[in-house]
Amino acid sequence: MTPGPGGLTPVFTRGAETAGKVVALTFDADMTADEGPRAAAGEHFDNPALIALLRRLKVPATVFMTGRWADEYPTQARSIGADPLFEIANHSYSHYAFKSPCYGLPTVAKGEMRGDVERAFAAFRKAGVRNVVPYFRFPGGCYDDAALRALAPEKVTAVQWDVVSGDAFATDADAVAQQVLNGVKPGSVVVMHCTRSAAPVTDEAVRQVVPELRRRGYRFVKVSDLMRTRPA
Numbered sequence: 001m002t003p004g005p006g007g008l009t010p011v012f013t014r015g016a017e018t019a020g021k022v023v024a025l026t027f028d029a030d031m032t033a034d035e036g037p038r039a040a041a042g043e044h045f046d047n048p049a050l051i052a053l054l055r056r057l058k059v060p061a062t063v064f065m066t067g068r069w070a071d072e073y074p075t076q077a078r079s080i081g082a083d084p085l086f087e088i089a090n091h092s093y094s095h096y097a098f099k100s101p102c103y104g105l106p107t108v109a110k111g112e113m114r115g116d117v118e119r120a121f122a123a124f125r126k127a128g129v130r131n132v133v134p135y136f137r138f139p140g141g142c143y144d145d146a147a148l149r150a151l152a153p154e155k156v157t158a159v160q161w162d163v164v165s166g167d168a169f170a171t172d173a174d175a176v177a178q179q180v181l182n183g184v185k186p187g188s189v190v191v192m193h194c195t196r197s198a199a200p201v202t203d204e205a206v207r208q209v210v211p212e213l214r215r216r217g218y219r220f221v222k223v224s225d226l227m228r229t230r231p232a
């Protein structure tokens, strides 16, 4: 996207409503920098069943991956990036907040914001991840003008959402599916997670949402497709 006002990082929230019945499902592959010991103890920050389901249903999607996740799961990161069904975007390296407070996340120092984003791109390269797009999602979706200014030299587009699935720490897949179905409009961006430990019912919710939205005439697209529906 073209630069935002005052040279700030541009922010994309949703496609044009005139785009017709298209919707982008986005999945945040979260892992916070200090969660390594929990992963080593057997906790799953990945969700291979979800990725397999998206493939089976042929649903294009954008995965916002933390660099720490790519470090932990390089084979999966590479596999997702090698599949033309998906594109991989940056969700920071550390999953620390770029604005405080933000859902109790630790905060990245202002002088380290750019470095944290670059470190995630470097982790993708190290893992051999392809199909990386220049989009960035702020951890927790928390940002302010100072963060948008700090990231401007990175030439990324910040991607938010207009539909919260509520899948984080959810236990009721039906409720998550209903919230998505109630929220989606033409051009919507839906935020979900590809992190089993923090979003254990997401694949079940997707299993409900996809056929129903298709029945309503919706087509699933990636964020990059949705961005093209907006006037420049």
Ligand SMILES: [Zn+2]
Binding pocket: 028, 029, 030, 091, 095, 139, 140
């Ligand atoms: Zn996240």
